Amino acid sequence: MRRQAAQRLVAALFALLALLFGVLIVSAHAQAAAGADVSESVPNLLSLAGIARAWREFWAIVGPGGKLHPAYFLEHKGHLVIEAALIVVIVYLALQHSFKVHPRAEDPLTDKEIDQLCKEWTPEPLVPTLPESERIEPTVITGIDGPYVYVQGRKEKVLQMAASNYLGMAADKEAKDVSVAAVDKYGVGSCGPRGFYGTIDVHLELEEELAKFYGTEAAIIYSYDVATVASIIPAVTNRKDIIVCDEFCSYAVQAGYTVSRSRLRTFKHNDVADLERVIQELEAEEKAKRRPLCRKLIIVEGIYANYGDLAPLDRIALIKEKYKYRLMVDESHAFGVLGATGRGACEHFGLKPEQVDIIAASMSHAMGSVGGFCVGDRTIVDHQRLSGSGYCFSASLPPYLAVAGINMLRRLRAGTTPSSGGSSGQQQGDKAGSGGAGEVLPKLHSKIRAFRTDLMRGVPGLKLYGGGVLSPVLHLHVAKPVSEAADTAALRRVAELMLTSGCGGGVGGVLVGVPQYASIEHRRPPPSLEIFVTLGLGDKELGLAAGALRKAAKEVFKQ
Amino acid sequence: MEDFVQPPFLVIADTLFVLSCCMLFGRLRDFVCWLLNPFGQRKKGKEGYAHIRDPTEDFYLRRMYGRIVDCWNRPISSAPDAWFDVMDRKRIKEPSGQDVAEIVNTGTSTRCLNLASYNYLGFAASDPYCTPQVVDTIGQLGVSGCSPRVLGGTTVAHTELEDLVAQYLNVEAAITYGMGFATNSSTIPALVGKGCLILSDSLNHSSIVAGARQSGAKIKVFRHNDAKHLDALLRQSIADGQPRSHRPWKKVLVIVEGVYSMEGEACNLKDVVAVSKRHRAYIYLDEAHSIGALGGTGRGCCEHWGVDPRDIDIMMGTFTKSFGSCGGYIAGKKPVIDFLRRHSPAHLYACAMAPGCVKQVTAALQVVMGLDGTGRGAAKVQQLHDNANYTRARLLEMGLDALGSWDSPVMPIMTYSPAKMVALSRELLQRRMAMVIVGFPATPLLLTRSRICISAAHSREDLDWALEQLDELATLCNLRHGNTALKAHMEASLKDHIRRHFGEAAAAAATVAGLANGTFDPYSYRAGGGKKAVATVGGKGGKEVQEKDGRKHGHVASASGQQQQQQAAGSGPASPQAKRARKESSGNGSANGNGVAHVEPAAAAVSAPVVVAAANGVHHGGAITAEVEVQMSTGKAGSGKGGKAAAANGGHVRNGKASGVVANGNGFHRSSSPVANGRSDVKAYIRTEALVS
């Protein structure tokens, strides 16, 4: 439409100029004719000489110095005419609202019609009615005691395997003490975003500790786990940029790329060849369309929260370097668990901190606090301080949660030198928690391995996803899936039985979770039973849990 | 409001001139830098990777924002109470370098009046009722649940809070989340999606924008607080249907905020509700800044306007502001909340709110609702409104362009020119006042402002002192714009406000000037002619101390290691200490106007207000640790409750077994009064670690 308008405009301009010129020529000729010798008759165009004369005469008028030469014309105030014409054109254009050529618009709706339409419109209800089967009352916890919890309606304590308190820090005595001290000093909330006096010294301290722990230039903390990744992604990419993401990435990542509105491609879960194929396609497209260099990001999770397996980071890092993409790893479940010092899956796969551009993680798993953080080089972190929406526009982390985080990091770090003996405060079980990362992490790893190996020997009707990978998140899927609803119901029944059928020894049962997924998820993972292996669980507890699981599964799946 | 805040022509010209100079010099400096060192210098990004920050943005950051970074992100080292410690910083790299100037902490801090934090009801610091409960909860339920609500993160604290929130708001049910931002950004997409329409106020918070974007619904923006425009948009949109397909919309959601955080303006809720109801659009009300702050009993925007909360389909709010904790809630009809429990991502995947934070909110809500057995909550709300209206009236009287609605604790002062904004911020900090400044891109370029957040913890002296300083600064920065239109509007809206809340007689007498000089007191028109319930919840001004001691750290500067006791019987001698003690104790209970604390049955266990100042060696730098044993003796019958342990700056106080008192050492003004549980002697061991420079 715009093109059409432009064409019309040019045409109009030409027509106008032609008209002008015509008028000028005629007037000039009239002038010339008036001043010319009368005796000189009109040349005879039939003879050569006549033609030559005519040409000469014509040239005398039109050529340089002639009265019809543009220069003559301009010298004799002719420019005024042109200017005037141009002004007319400009005024004409200005009076037109735009170049828009109005299609023959239908008559706009009258007020009455609008009223009628508004009256007729009936909205859907705000929310659909929830089927009774989907209404689930979660287990309510009334107290925590090491790896055990007390739940409402039951007297005996139950094993807590539905919380990712991997190092037992959340219920740890020292962690509680430092938190209480911080509450005394700082109160609970920070009452402001980081920019507006919501930065408390302990936030800076935690950021420093995190950077030191990871050996990166800088770190930044967010006040909530799902907001972390969901803020980082839109901060570092926008409409023009490219995101390549594993198809199994969790909601936070999905939220992040949706808000960023970047060009998104997904690759098959943990399939590095597919990742390379996707990238090659993208690169070809970029080249074909000659797009300028844009920000390109690969997003994976160190340990997939919804599946419990690890991303092959060593191979992904090679691809990333080959095609010069930035790599972002969500280390939520791997931080504090994997690697020799607990830095997560990147360390587990032997990646150096500078090989990964953005490491983000939740503080609500191994750290035993709440919130999230991101570590990376200074540019990336500083950029988030101005562009991370969850950072800029939300109150900062309650100081006592930051203090709990600092405490955890210090103790994990101190653990690398075996001389220290920071206690993880396990009142229960086998005192597994004593010692730093040096002994703590191998201990946790051996527990994970032992429990996974145990379950791999078979659970009736269920299948452990990922098999023997070193991951504390266990997802057991139904071996012969029927439908999402039926499977979920069955798994929920298993969880219920595990909680209620006592395991003896004063233990009332095992609390495990059946994750639910929102309808807005782009891709819902299959129903699963989710179990977390934590440091506080001794051999005895792990045995109890496996036993309870088998018993419950057997009953439900009747095998 | 926007109609009244037109920057004067000269200011516009000046601002544009200054900004173009800044740009010119910035470019020039970049050029010179390049000349001096054409290679290197500018830290090149990794080869082959696009810059994380685009070049124009980068230029503005380095050359413009870089000059004024010190005005934001100022760290503090204490609770964000009425007075707090702002850490001193210094610039170590001039912005002539290529990066944003770096600022480091010097290790010292300055006690400043806090006009920045969203501590509306004064629950930010430790509180005699809330803090012991928080401490207990941390002991009982751990630091964190480490699990989403649906798996293993739901605790008794959570269910208790959700019930209480529903009760407080007078709705059927409520659900809580660990972060206000995530509450918005995950609830909106759960409620609306493709084929739905969102009508959003033009000044809505970024969390709402994030949620709306995630939802995939069509977003239209209506003019700020303009119900007429909303109506027009609604009519046209419903008539037109979805773009291109022209199918009818599935649902229409109107999203507004209770109080706009950068305007201080309360939502025009009545009209918005009327318009939305007429068109059967659903209403989503974000009460982040209004819950606890607006309305006679702190129940938010609905109470403020007399709107039935059941007319609001989704009530959202946060706990980060009035309740001094973290997190947010959604409240509404049971089916809606049930649906969110099943389908809201933040409920399903995010870690549950930390139990300690949950308890803080519960306890604060109990105080506000009067469930703690005292009138402290009601007094706090009243004090907040009183403080806010007084401050706003004084600011207007000074000729400043102070925006916002009456009763709203947020009041921006228009500076218009960014340069003045920065000057104001720095000068304020010099004078030990912390105030937020906001400029482009958070506001339009020519509408930069400075923002005051009033708290119930502020005492009248605090505010008077602050206003005096602001008055001087208004002259210094030339901030009096003589905006008569605004003045007239505020005058009219005051009358309207007073009419709605105090009746016709009060409205007739109400003037801004009267409010400012204290001749008009709306509460005297209340039935029973009740005086103002509260003398102060907060404490004494730092200035007072400063004058007395000539020292920076006002609150440390109280008597050193001294113990002073005062019988607080009504007839007690009127020494300054006694006056203060009485005043403070009256802040805790309900008190009458003449400074005599009166006893409530619930507070039968009374102890005379004891003011103990524990502060040693104020002047010597370094950390000082003082162990002071405090004796709190009971007073005679009829005296006010509450003893008081005031420890030095930044110290924290822990008592023995007695009563779970956690008196935060914020100096005299904190009325952290232990309830002595009927014991005659309470031994509190105060450990004070004062970091004094």
Ligand SMILES: Cc1ncc(COP(=O)(O)O)c(C=O)c1O
């Ligand atoms: C209107 C509004 N909604 C939501 C939020 C976010 O709340 P929170 O700080 O708890 O994340 C804010 C905070 O500034 C706000 O002003």
